[in-house]
Amino acid sequence: MRKFAYIILFIAPLSLIAQVEEHIRSGNHLYNDGEFDKAENAYSKALSQDAESYEGAFNLGDSYFRQEKYEEAAAQFESIAEDAKDANTKSWAYHNQGNSLLQNQKLDESIEAYKNALRSNPNNSAARYNMAYAQQMKKQEEEQDQKEDGEDKENEDKKDKEEKDNKDKKIEDIVQVVMSDQLGLKTDDSDENKEQQQPAQLS
Secondary structure (H helix, E strand, O other), rough: OOOHHHHHHHHHHHHHHHHHHHHHHHHHHHOOOOOHHHHHHHHHHHHHHHOHHHHHHHHHHHHHHHOOOHHHHHHHHHHHHHHHHOHHHHHHHHHHHHHHHHHHHHHHHHHHHHHHHHHOOOOOHHHHHHHHHHHHHHHHHHHHHHHHHHHHHHHHHHHHHHHHHHHHHHHHHHHHEEEEEEHHHHOOHHHHHHHOOOOOOOO
């Protein structure tokens, strides 16, 4: 009886490994056919049976990326990098995290991910190239921001000048109206106004 139980316990893990591999194979076929959402489900099933499946975890991240689920992809690759036992796996996980962040327009975070990839493996030329690309994008973005800030300031100065000119014109118009009223009083030939305009006599 003990021997029988031992055999059952021995066969079960092999069967589980076979199921995990089958899910991954199925996922790979679906992935290659462009059915990334179905591939995601297959890889998720593989990981539900073997959470430490490196291939299942990595391919799940790839399927997220292909579906433009960049936040999920970045989180998946970061998790792989943190759990990776060898430098090469860690480097490629960080590299793919960087790609996911770059696609999500998170330039600073992507540059940091590429740096982590190169810290793990300085020979990762893809990470080095992509980091340079992300840095160039950041530089262009900063230059564009500076240009826009300059244009905004110029437009703001122009607007301020126009507003000041308009205020000055309004003040000038008001002054002219007041002066006209005063001149009207002075040029009124009525006897009453003439009397009003006479200087007071000293007693």
